[in-house]
Amino acid sequence: MDYLTLRSLKPSEFEGAARGYRTLGDMASQAKDDIEQQVTAGMRKSLKGKAVDEAVRQLRQLSANFHYTQVECALITTALNSLAHELRAAKNRLDAAVEDAAAAKFTVHSDGSVSYPPAGDNVDGKVPEGGTVKCSASGEPTRNPIDPAGDANDTAEALQRQASNHHDNPNYGRALSIANRIAQAVHQATRADEKWAPELRKLKADDDLVVADEDWADAKRDVGGVRRSAKEYLDGIKAPPKDGSPEENAAWWKGLSKEEQDACVALDPAGLGKLDGLPAAVRDEANRTVLAETRAEINLKLDEFDKNRPEPEKYEQKWDNINQVPVQGEKQVTLAWKAWDRERSRIAEPLMGIKAIQRRFDRTGEDGLPEAYLLGFSPEGRGRAVIANGNPDDADHIAVYTPGTGASLSNSKGDINRGVNLWKTSHPLTDQEVSTITWIGYDAPPEVFPDATQDKYADGAVDAYGQFIDGLNAANKAGSDAHITAIAHSYGTTVIGAAAQEGRIGVDDIVFAGSPGARVDNAAELGVDKGHVWNEHARGDNSVSEAGRHFHGGGLPGIDPSDPIFGANQMATDTEGHSGYWDYDDGKHKPSLSLENQGWVIVGDYDNVKMKPREDGSLLPVDWREPSAWGL
Structure with a gap:
């Protein structure tokens, strides 16, 4: 990102996009609720039979699609709001530097360099000339374009300050400081852009109409990625009270804005679903996400288990161990199958409860x-x-x-x-x-x-x-x-x-x-x-x-x-x-x-x-x- 791009940037446009995704997520949530509470419920109330069971199964899949859409839209919303938050901080920093330049009658050029006018005491009968300075993100004077890598060290910054203090033109130090702030703002915005571009690209689903286990597993990974990247944004959201009472939890939740509440649900569904004192609808939304992700994770583990551990022969000839002869017409379960079944059942055990909840x-x-x-x-x-x-x-x-x-x-x-x-x-x-x-x-x-x-x-x-x-x-x-x-x-x-x-x-x-x-x-x-x-x-x-x-x-x-x-x-x-x-x-x-x-x-x-x-x-x-x- 360069100076002109940041100068013209409008973080509010990203926030507007976030509102659009939040609206889409709300629509998906409402569609999910309508299917479960009205359509499916109405069918269950008045109809019975295999045809109804099959219709309910298909509606359940549609509801799962809307649920997945809701979860992904919430993540995209939080990601865009986080990006807007970081870009606004950089933009505010840039705007403040430009305003200071204008107040000092300095000129900021399209490459971020700053020109300053002649000023100071006469030297050899002349007022010290003006000039133009550029800076890296870390403040190192350079004639090169703005360096977003920001690899200047503290020694270079110290030398810069020393040079500024001994320059014949007092405007030099002020211009250099402004140029440095501009470079740092551009660098800050560039880092935000480079960080969020790949994260946002990850937030997409397969191009099909079925939400598979892989999609929910991917959604869980997305949560981790967005949470790590959004740390700066989330640091501005008040955390729930540590070991808080239900009353304290309720007060904390009510004190958050809708945007902040959505971010908490999107990025910590497991933690939020456990908080006593929060509205039942909020806990339900969070826990249903955890349930869907858990079911997908278990199914994928079972797929991996079946791939790597083919089912062994279940039965073998039963033997009379005393006489060391086979027992005619009788078989027994093999030890290998018992071990295989025991390990597989351990992985699959939670699915029994998940199916009961579903x-x-x-x-x-x-x-x-x-x-x-x-x-x-x-x-x-x-x-x-x-x-x-x-x-x-x-x-x-x-x-x-x-x-x-x-x-x-x-x-x-x-x-x-x-x-x-x-x-x-x-x-x-x-x-x-x-x-x-x-x-x-x-x-x-x-x-x-x-x-x-x-x-x-x-x-x-x-x-x-x-x-x-x-x-x-x-x-x-x-x-x-x-x-x-x-x-x-x-x-x-x-x-x-x-x-x-x-x-x-x-x-x-x-x-x-x-x-x-x-x-x-x-x-x-x-x-x-x-x-x-x-x-x-x-x-x-x-x-x-x-x-x-x-x-x-x-x-x-x-x-x-x-x-x-x-x-x-x-x-x-x-x-x-x-x-x-x-x-x-x-x-x-x-x-x-x-x-x-x-x-x-x-x-x-x-x-x-x-x-x-x-x-x-x-x-x-x-x-x-x-x-x-x-x-x-």
Whole structure:
């Protein structure tokens, strides 16, 4: 870039282009939402069959195309704004130098050199003559064209200053300083141009109509490239508070301009999607990008694995090792295939959870099911999956379901469906807005024994759970006035108890189902108002009492919430075993009584909750929320 180019440059034109790409990205986002929330949802609501399934599959691909367009447009927008920011800094520097030259009645030439008039004390009867100077970007006097390489060193700059101070014409030093500033401005603009030109060229998709895994992988690389190049621009954007509370996160987000918010979403979707207190729509957008990139990354790893590790023979002749003879008609799986399958399954494992989340996205509109919001996602470790049915920011009643032992990203299908059933049950019970959330936001015990007899999993979940609940309050339109119900199953009830012990509960009602123990001896210790702790223990749920004995034997404190002395409201159940509390008859659109009772608690209509009859079969007490009415 030369002097004249920078002089005529208008950074606002790049910002205008950025606004155009942002508009295009917004249009793509709106098209994506329309497909998912209206077109696909409408089809799911009124039509069924294979033809509908195929149409939904194609619409899903179209939605993915719009999503990819949205992500790439956001990156281009940020790149152009960053380029404009750097060019404006250089342009302002140049304009200031030119203005100073004009004020001193110097002349700036088309090559960036500066002419100065005669001035100073007479020398041999003459006023020192004027002249013309050029400078490199680092200030070294030269008769060569402006040197954008900027390779002058500090010694040359020192010599320049010394020469300026001893020159007979005082204008020489001023002109040299102005020429130096001009050269530095041109150099600064040249560096910005050279840096951003290749980055912008990378921000393009394949010339086809299918967004493939390679495209999403490329998008993730683009994010890294733009983030590195945009460091100067991003340094001007206030970073989120370090280890901030949800309230601090919410305040930070509200304090950003729309342009700054877009840059944060584009360049750090993984970090932004984790921030409790931010709007659900923002977290959903960020986490869906991370999900798409993760799915693509895993698929590409599987392709590479299959390419380099062909599947070995699965079966071989089974042998009688004692008699060293083949067993006629029987085969066994080869050790080579087992090792191959084990390694491949390790890579593919997160895809099970990703497919479960995508299935929930696709169900929007089915039986009136609202849009899903992905409030948390990570494939790391056992994985994270936090998914809401309906926007919790707009909800009057929010239920957060915490699963127990075995919960993980790859095993999330059933837990996601339980959140769906909670919404389908509670939504018709009120004319207010309801949102139900499946919270797989902690490392649950992998196995019942010995893992579920240890308290480390519950203790490790406390801060994450508390932050999440506080985030719901911070982002909700009604703030802390929103009615929040914590629903927990099995070891999840231990998580709730641990959170209550640390003062991190933040909810209005607590519902336990199949609890082996909640780490407390009385409902009054759970941090909610009297009468707002509820418990369900289904017939045949023997695993609860058995696990409870192991819990207490293992040193985990707490009385079984099914014990009358605990003081919880004992709700009636009509389901069997440890996992039936969320049974829903889709054919009849009817929840089980176990599930319906949870629904009444979610909407705060406690008088409709069916209570568990006393052992003598007598009628329920009038004031069943008073422990004294139960003879306690």
